[in-house]
Amino acid sequence: xxxxxxxxxxxxxxxxxxxxxxxxxxxxxxxxxxxxxxxxxxxxxxxxxxxxxxxxxxxxxxxxxxxxxxxxxxxxxxxxxxxxxxxxxxxxxxxxxxxxxxxxxxxxxxxxxxxxxxxxxxxxxxxxxxxxxxxxxxxxxxxxxxxxxxxxxxxxxxxxxxxxxxxxxxxxxxxxxxxxxxxxxxxxxxxxxxxxxxxxxxxxxxxxxxxxxxxxxxxxxxxxxxxxxxxxxxxxxxxxxxxxxxxxxxxxxxxxxxxxxxxxxxxxxxxxxxxxxxxxxxxxxxxxxxxxxxxxxxxxxxxxxxxxxxxxxxxxxxxxxxxxxxxxxxxxxxxxxxxxxxxxxxxxxxxxxxxxxxxxxxxxxxxxxxxxxxxxxxxxxxxxxxxxxxxxxxxxxxxxxxxxxxxxxxxxxxxxxxxxxxxxxxxxxxxxxxxxxxxxxxxxxxxxxxxxxxxxxxxxxxxxxxxxxxxxxxxxxxxxxxxxxxx
Numbered sequence: 001x002x003x004x005x006x007x008x009x010x011x012x013x014x015x016x017x018x019x020x021x022x023x024x025x026x027x028x029x030x031x032x033x034x035x036x037x038x039x040x041x042x043x044x045x046x047x048x049x050x051x052x053x054x055x056x057x058x059x060x061x062x063x064x065x066x067x068x069x070x071x072x073x074x075x076x077x078x079x080x081x082x083x084x085x086x087x088x089x090x091x092x093x094x095x096x097x098x099x100x101x102x103x104x105x106x107x108x109x110x111x112x113x114x115x116x117x118x119x120x121x122x123x124x125x126x127x128x129x130x131x132x133x134x135x136x137x138x139x140x141x142x143x144x145x146x147x148x149x150x151x152x153x154x155x156x157x158x159x160x161x162x163x164x165x166x167x168x169x170x171x172x173x174x175x176x177x178x179x180x181x182x183x184x185x186x187x188x189x190x191x192x193x194x195x196x197x198x199x200x201x202x203x204x205x206x207x208x209x210x211x212x213x214x215x216x217x218x219x220x221x222x223x224x225x226x227x228x229x230x231x232x233x234x235x236x237x238x239x240x241x242x243x244x245x246x247x248x249x250x251x252x253x254x255x256x257x258x259x260x261x262x263x264x265x266x267x268x269x270x271x272x273x274x275x276x277x278x279x280x281x282x283x284x285x286x287x288x289x290x291x292x293x294x295x296x297x298x299x300x301x302x303x304x305x306x307x308x309x310x311x312x313x314x315x316x317x318x319x320x321x322x323x324x325x326x327x328x329x330x331x332x333x334x335x336x337x338x339x340x341x342x343x344x345x346x347x348x349x350x351x352x353x354x355x356x357x358x359x360x361x362x363x364x365x366x367x368x369x370x371x372x373x374x375x376x377x378x379x380x381x382x383x384x385x386x387x388x389x390x391x392x393x394x395x396x397x398x399x400x401x402x403x404x405x406x407x408x409x410x411x412x413x414x415x416x417x418x419x420x421x422x423x424x425x426x427x428x429x430x431x432x433x434x435x436x437x438x439x440x441x442x443x444x445x446x447x448x449x450x451x452x453x454x455x456x457x458x459x460x461x462x463x464x465x466x467x468x469x470x471x472x473x474x475x476x477x478x479x480x481x482x483x484x485x486x487x
Contacts, residue, residue: 033234037154040227040237044150045143047228054142058135065128072121074113081106093304093356102306107353110298112364118290119283127280130273137270144266144479146226151475153223157237159468160216166460167209174202174453180440190442197446201453208457245418245470252477254408258401261480268400271393278386285382288375289368297361303352308345400480407476414470421463428452428459 035043045051082105091098092106114121178198184190224232262268368375435452438444478484 034236034238035227036238037151037240040150040154040223041147044146044227048142048146048226049228051139051142051146054135054139058132058139061128061132061135065125065132068121068125068128071124072114074111076109076111078109079107091304091306092302093307093352098306100306102304104302104304104306106300106302108298108300111296113295114292115295115363116291116293118287118292120287123280123283123287127277127284130277130280134270134273134277137266137273140266141270148476148479149226150223152472153219153226154237155468155472156219157216157223158239158242159464160212160219161239162464162468163212163461164209164216166457166464167205167212170453170457170460171202171205171209174198174205177436177439177449178202181446194446197450201446201450205457242467242471245415245467252481254405257404257408257477257480260482261400261404262397264482265400265480267396268393271389271396275386275389275393278382278389282379282382282386285375285378288378291368292366294364294366295361296364298359300358301353301356303349303356307347307352404477404480407473407480411470411473411477414466414473418463418466418470421459421466425456425459425463428456432456 083103085098085100085102085104088097088099089102089104090096091102092104178195178201181190181194181198185192185195220235220237221232223237224235229235431452432455435444435449439446439449
């Protein structure tokens with residue numbers, strides 16, 4: 001009961017998030033060109049093409065479920081034919097053999113109701129219901145996947161912005177040092193190679209800035225494409241405050257995170273539902289071994305242009321010679337009989353249809369005896385598909401476990417790397433300040449100064465990378481625990 005409550009809360013929560021995305025879209029998320037992470041996530045949940053495809057698949061499965069339920073209703077079909085006859089034919093209204101030109105037609109309505117189909121109809125409905133639930137989980141899973149991708153792209157933009165700031169600051173410091181060195185060179189205090197070395201370093205710093213800007217543009221484009229936006233000229237994101245990683249963070253054990261994710265993650269629930277759906281598909285295939293019993297009924301009528309009414313009319317007595325004689329054979333006698341004539345009248349179309357109505361009903365039983373091993377092959381195929389669904393569910397669990405374990409280890413490694421990078425930056429910053437003073441005093445040359453400057457820039461980059469990687473891994477762990485993943 002507790003597990004079911006967790007699953008229900010997750011489905012409700014994710015559904016509310018999807019509804020919030022639709023409302024945000026109607027209200028114009030990012031209409032001013034500036035997007036927060038929450039706005040981007042809500043918008044993508046409703047507009048991303050992969051999410052739309054999963055929703056379309058769910059609608060198709062809903063159609064299959066509806067058709068499975070309607071399969072229990074009777075089938076009713078009507079038919080009609082109109083024939084032109086020349087020569088010899090059998091009149092459908094009288095079953096007489098005729099040899100004349102005529103027109104005939106017949107009309108019929110037939111109905112059939114399945115009574116017993118080897119439980120295939122019931123199992124088909126259950127299979128479609130489970131498949132629909134699995135597709136609903138697939139929609140939520142697609143929304144979760146797009147959420148993780150959005151957070152990755154969003155953090156990549158923030159990281160690229162951080163690198164741009166570092167590169168700009170480093171380039172500006174190099175430019176100031178270059179200007180001072182040029183003054184000293186003009187005064188004859190330093191050699192020309194000092195100026196050339198700093199000019200080379202300035203060009204390298206400028207290249208680093210361009211690379212960081214390119215990285216920011218690429219990450220920005222990835223985010224725009226995930227949002228399925230076309231007009232992106234004024235696209236911007238809100239830059240939130242990313243907290244510094246704690247020195248001693250409290251991380252939930254990976255095994256605990258995995259246990260929670262098993263109960264709440266739609267991808268796992270969807271995989272389990274597909275296993276159950278495959279089991280029902282196996283029951284459907286086995287149902288073909290059973291006999292099939294159906295009720296049928298029909299209504300039909302006919303028309304023939306050659307059919308008419310004949311009325312007999314008696315006239316005056318007429319002598320009719322007959323070859324009878326007396327016992328001696330000498331006196332023939334004559335018998336008088338009334339003369340009979342016939343009057344024909346047209347048998348109207350609708351009168352024939354009304355008078356010729358035929359009705360039938362009954363039961364139909366079909367017993368499978370030999371069908372080329374089709375049923376056996378279908379059952380075997382359904383068994384293999386059930387095993388495949390189970391393997392896919394095991395793969396989903398294994399991938400989830402590996403992802404959580406990797407995220408946990410990466411979070412710990414990023415936190416340790418952040419601590420080390422912070423110490424490295426503190427030392428590199430002091431070394432860089434001393435190198436500036438020593439370069440201005442002529443104690444060291446520009447080559448040694450550039451080495452120190454590059455180490456300082458690398459320490460800044462390492463610290464920023466460790467910070468954002470640590471933040472992302474923590475968000476991944478929070479996501480698998482069902483926590484808020486907003487920045």
